[in-house]
Amino acid sequence: MKxxxxxxxxxxxxxxxxxMLIFSLGSTVILSALMLALALILDRTIVxxxxxxxxxxxxxxxxxxxxxxxxxxxxxxxxVYAAIALGYTMVYGVLEFINFAHSEIFATGAxxxxxxxxxxxxxxxxxxxxxxxAYGYLLLAIIAGMLAAGALAVSxxxxxxxxxxHASRLVPLISAIGVSFLLQDLIRLTESLTTGQYxxxxxTFGNFxxxxxxxxxxxGATHIALGVSIKSIIVIVSAVLMLMGLNYMVNATKVGxxxxxxxxxxxxxxxxxIDVNRVxxxxxxxxxxxxxxxGVLYALKFTRIDPFxxxxxxxxxxxxxxxxxIGNMTGEPCSAASFSACWRPTxxxxxxxxxxxxxxxxxxxxxxxxx
Amino acid sequence: MIALxxxxxxxxxxxxxxxxxxxxxxxxxxxxxxxxxxxxxxxxLVLITSFxxxxxxxxxxxxxxxxxxxxxxxxxxxxxVRNIFYLEVIFQISVFSALALGLNIVVGFAGLLxxxxxxxxxxxxxxxxxxxxxxxxxxHYAPGTQPANLxxxxxxxxxxxxxxxxxxxxxxxxxxxxxxVLRLRGDYLAIVTLGFGEVIRVLANNLDKPLNxxxxxxxxxxxxxPTMPQAAVDGFNALFSRVVGHTVSPADMYNVMFYLFAxxxxxxxxxxxxxxxxxxxxxxxxxxxxxxxxxxxMGVPLVKMKLAAFAVGASFAGVMGVLLAGSRTFISPESFSxxxxxxxxxxxxxxxxxxIPGVILGAATVTILNLQILQGLSLYLxxxxxxxxxxxxIHFAWANLSSQLDPAKYQRLLFGLILILMMIFRPAGLIxxxxxxRELVSDALTDQDKE
Numbered sequence: 001m002k003x004x005x006x007x008x009x010x011x012x013x014x015x016x017x018x019x020m021l022i023f024s025l026g027s028t029v030i031l032s033a034l035m036l037a038l039a040l041i042l043d044r045t046i047v048x049x050x051x052x053x054x055x056x057x058x059x060x061x062x063x064x065x066x067x068x069x070x071x072x073x074x075x076x077x078x079x080v081y082a083a084i085a086l087g088y089t090m091v092y093g094v095l096e097f098i099n100f101a102h103s104e105i106f107a108t109g110a111x112x113x114x115x116x117x118x119x120x121x122x123x124x125x126x127x128x129x130x131x132x133x134a135y136g137y138l139l140l141a142i143i144a145g146m147l148a149a150g151a152l153a154v155s156x157x158x159x160x161x162x163x164x165x166h167a168s169r170l171v172p173l174i175s176a177i178g179v180s181f182l183l184q185d186l187i188r189l190t191e192s193l194t195t196g197q198y199x200x201x202x203x204t205f206g207n208f209x210x211x212x213x214x215x216x217x218x219x220g221a222t223h224i225a226l227g228v229s230i231k232s233i234i235v236i237v238s239a240v241l242m243l244m245g246l247n248y249m250v251n252a253t254k255v256g257x258x259x260x261x262x263x264x265x266x267x268x269x270x271x272x273x274i275d276v277n278r279v280x281x282x283x284x285x286x287x288x289x290x291x292x293x294x295g296v297l298y299a300l301k302f303t304r305i306d307p308f309x310x311x312x313x314x315x316x317x318x319x320x321x322x323x324x325x326i327g328n329m330t331g332e333p334c335s336a337a338s339f340s341a342c343w344r345p346t347x348x349x350x351x352x353x354x355x356x357x358x359x360x361x362x363x364x365x366x367x368x369x370x371x
Numbered sequence: 372m373i374a375l376x377x378x379x380x381x382x383x384x385x386x387x388x389x390x391x392x393x394x395x396x397x398x399x400x401x402x403x404x405x406x407x408x409x410x411x412x413x414x415x416l417v418l419i420t421s422f423x424x425x426x427x428x429x430x431x432x433x434x435x436x437x438x439x440x441x442x443x444x445x446x447x448x449x450x451x452v453r454n455i456f457y458l459e460v461i462f463q464i465s466v467f468s469a470l471a472l473g474l475n476i477v478v479g480f481a482g483l484l485x486x487x488x489x490x491x492x493x494x495x496x497x498x499x500x501x502x503x504x505x506x507x508x509x510x511h512y513a514p515g516t517q518p519a520n521l522x523x524x525x526x527x528x529x530x531x532x533x534x535x536x537x538x539x540x541x542x543x544x545x546x547x548x549x550x551x552v553l554r555l556r557g558d559y560l561a562i563v564t565l566g567f568g569e570v571i572r573v574l575a576n577n578l579d580k581p582l583n584x585x586x587x588x589x590x591x592x593x594x595x596x597p598t599m600p601q602a603a604v605d606g607f608n609a610l611f612s613r614v615v616g617h618t619v620s621p622a623d624m625y626n627v628m629f630y631l632f633a634x635x636x637x638x639x640x641x642x643x644x645x646x647x648x649x650x651x652x653x654x655x656x657x658x659x660x661x662x663x664x665x666x667x668x669m670g671v672p673l674v675k676m677k678l679a680a681f682a683v684g685a686s687f688a689g690v691m692g693v694l695l696a697g698s699r700t701f702i703s704p705e706s707f708s709x710x711x712x713x714x715x716x717x718x719x720x721x722x723x724x725x726x727i728p729g730v731i732l733g734a735a736t737v738t739i740l741n742l743q744i745l746q747g748l749s750l751y752l753x754x755x756x757x758x759x760x761x762x763x764x765i766h767f768a769w770a771n772l773s774s775q776l777d778p779a780k781y782q783r784l785l786f787g788l789i790l791i792l793m794m795i796f797r798p799a800g801l802i803x804x805x806x807x808x809r810e811l812v813s814d815a816l817t818d819q820d821k822e
Binding site: 097099160163164167169170171172173174175177178179180181182183184185186188189193257311315318 | 471484486496557559561562565566569614709710713716717776781783784787788789790791794795798
C-alpha cells in the first residue's frame with residue numbers, strides 16, 4: 001500500500017490543473033478584453049445606435065453585463081470540445097493521420113449513454129431515484145458510453161485503418177471519411193429499427209437542470225441573472241478529470257511511455273520490445289473512450305441528439321486540436337486540450353454580439369447551432 | 372489465371388466484324404428492351420451498359436464514334452422523353468460525370484484531396500441564380516416579403532454568356548481559395564478545403580441579411596432558362612412523336628436540351644483533360660502527386676501548378692453549376708452540402724482517380740445506385756409493407772417494418788461503403804488509369820525480381 005501511494009506522481013497529476021487554470025482564465029480575460037474593445041469601437045456606429053434605440057443601453061454596457069454569462073457558457077462547451085479533441089490528438093500523435101470517424105465515435109457514445117438512461121427511465125428507476133443514485137446512474141451512462149465508443153474505435157481501427165497503414169497518406173484518410181459516413185447511417189439504421197425514430201432526448205432526472213445563481217445584473221429596465229447550471233459544472237469537472245487522467249497515463253505510467261515511444265518512432269519502439277499494434281489499439285481505445293464520455297456529457301448539456309450530431313463538434317474539436325498543437329503526444333496533451341477549451345468561448349461572444357443578430361436580454365448565446 | 376482466360380476470350384472475339392456486331396447487338400437489345408418495358412430499371416441498365424461494349428470491344432474508331440453518337444444523341448433523348456425518369460437519370464449521370472471529371476483533375480492528377488469541391492459548383496449555380504432571377508430587385512427585402520411582378524434582371528438568353536462567365540468566376544474562386552492553403556499538404560489540405568466548402572454553404576445560407584443576396588435557406592426561384600426555339604419542339608414532334616407515344620411539350624424538350632448541354636460540357640472536359648494530361652502541366656501535376664519535394668527540386672513551379680489544378684477543376688464545376696441553376700430553376704444551399712462533395716469524391720475513387728473512363732463509370736454507377744437501385748428497393752419495401760406478407764422463418768410481418776428504413780435515405784451508407792471497400796481492396800479504382808496501371812505492373816515485376 002505504502003509503495004503504491006509512493007509510486008503516484010503527484011506533480012504530474014497536478015501540473016495539468018495549473019496549466020488549464022492559466023490557459024482558460026488567461027484566454028477568457030484576453031477574449032473579454034477584445035470583445036469590450038470591439039464594443040467600444042462599435043458603440044458610435046450604427047450598430048450601437050440601433051441597440052440604444054431598442055434597449056436604451058449603450059453597446060458597451062450591454063457587452064459588459066452579458067460577458068460573464070457568455071464566458072461561463074463558452075467555457076462549458078469548450079471543455080466538451082477539449083475532451084473530443086483529445087481523441088484526435090492521441091491518434092494523430094501516434095499514427096499521424098486524422099481520424100475522421102472520431103466524430104461518429106463520439107456520437108455513438110452519446111447514443112449508448114442516452115439509450116441506457118432512457119431504458120432506466122422506462123423501468124421507472126430514474127424518476128424515483130435519490131440524488132446520490134441519480135449521479136450513480138449518470139456515471140453508469142457515461143461508463144456505458146465510454147465502453148461502447150472505445151470498443152467501436154478499436155474495431156474501426158482493426159477493420160478500416162490497419163490494412164492501410166503502409167499506404168500513402170491520403171488512403172487511410174479517405175477510408176476514415178468513409179467510416180464516418182458509414183457510421184452515421186449505421187447509427188440511424190439501428191436507432192430506426194429498434195426505436196422507430198432517430199432523434200433521442202436525454203431524460204431529465206436528478207438536479208442537473210438546477211441553476212446556481214451567482215448574481216444579478218441590471219440592464220436598463222430588465223435584470224440579467226448570472227448563473228451556472230449544475231450540469232455545466234458536471235461537464236467541466238468530468239472533462240477536467242478526464243484530461244488529468246489522460247495526462248497522468250501518458251506522462252507517468254509505463255503504458256504512457258510505450259505510447260510516447262511509438263509516437264516518436266514506431267520501428268525503434270518495436271525493436272525495444274513494444275508491441276506496436278497493441279499500443280495503437282490502446283491509443284484508439286483511450287481516444288474512443290474519452291470521445292464516448294464527451295458524447296454523454298454533450299447529450300447531458302444539450303439534451304437532444306441525432307446521428308449527425310458528431311459532425312460539427314468533431315470539426316470544431318479538430319480545429320481546437322490543431323490550434324493547441326495536434327499530435328503533441330510526447331509533451332503535454334492536456335495543454336492542447338485546455339487551450340482548446342479556452343479557444344472555444346470566442347465564437348460565443350462574437351455571435352452573442354454580432355450586429356445583425358442582437359438577442360433578447362435573457363440571452364442564451366452559446367447554443368451549438370449558433371456558433 | 373483468370374486474367375489470362377479473359378485475355379484469351381477477348382482476343383478470340385476481337386477479330387474482324389464480330390465486335391461491331393456485338394456493339395450493335397447490345398445497343399439494339401437495350402433499345403428494344405427499354406421500348407418494350409418503359410418502366411423497367413433492368414431494361415434501362417441493359418441499354419446504359421452498351422457503353423461497356425463500346426469501351427471494351429475493339430472496333431473501328433469511326434464505327435465506335437458513330438455508335439456512341441447515335442446512342443447519346445438519338446436513342447437517349449428519345450427514350451428519355453418517352454419515360455421522363457430515364458432522362459432525369461441520364462441528366463444526373465452527365466452532371467455528376469462532369470463534376471467528377473473536374474474533381475479528378477484536382478484529386479487524380481495533382482493528388483490534392485479536395486473535400487469541398489461542391490463549393491465551386493455552388494459559386495456557378497449562385498452566379499446564374501442571382502443574375503438570371505429577380506433577386507437583384509429584392510436586395511432590400513427580407514426573404515419571402517418581396518412584392519409580386521418583379522422584372523428579371525437579365526434576359527434568359529444571357530445564360531450562354533454566363534456559362535462562359537462561370538468558367539472565369541469559378542476559376543478565380545478556386546485561385547482565391549487555393550492561395551492560402553498551398554503550403555499545406557495531404558490531410559491538412561483536405562480539412563481546409565472541407566472548411567471552405569462549408570464556408571460557401573454557410574454564406575449562401577446566411578447572406579439574406581443585411582443585403583438579400585442569396586435569399587437564405589429558402590433558395591432562389593424562379594431562375595430563367597434560355598428560350599427554347601419552337602422549331603426544335605415541332606421538329607422533335609414531327610420526327611419522333613410516334614415513337615414516343617405522346618406529343619412532347621417544351622418542358623420535356625428543356626430537359627433534353629440541358630442533357631445535351633451537359634454532354635457537350637463533358638466532351639469539352641474530356642478533351643481538355645486528355646490534352647492537359649499529356650502536356651507539360653499534366654506531367655508537373657503527376658510529379659507533384661508522386662513526390663512534392665522531388666518535384667520542387669526538379670524545378671516544377673509548385674504554386675503555379677497547384678493553383679492551375681484548383682482553377683481548372685473549379686471552372687468545370689462552375690459551368691455545371693450554371694447548368695444546374697438553369698435546368699432546375701431553383702437552387703438552395705441544401706444542394707451543396709458536404710455530402711455532395713463526398714458523393715463526387717466517392718465517384719472518383721470508385722472509378723479510379725486519374726482515369727477518365729473510370730471516373731465516368733464511377734459517376735454512372737453511383738448515380739444509378741442512388742437513383743434507381745436504392746429508390747427501387749424503397750418502392751419494393753413500401754409495397755411489401757402495404758401487403759400482408761410475412762418473412763417466413765422469423766415470422767416478422769413486413770407491415771411492422773419501420774418506415775424509417777427507407778433505402779433511398781441511406782446514401783451516406785453507400786458512399787461510406789464505397790470509400791472503405793475501394794481503399795482496402797482496389798485503391799486504384801475499377802478502371803485504373805494507364806499510368807497507375809504501369810506503376811502497378813512495374814511494382815509486380817520488381818517484386819518478382821526480388822524473389
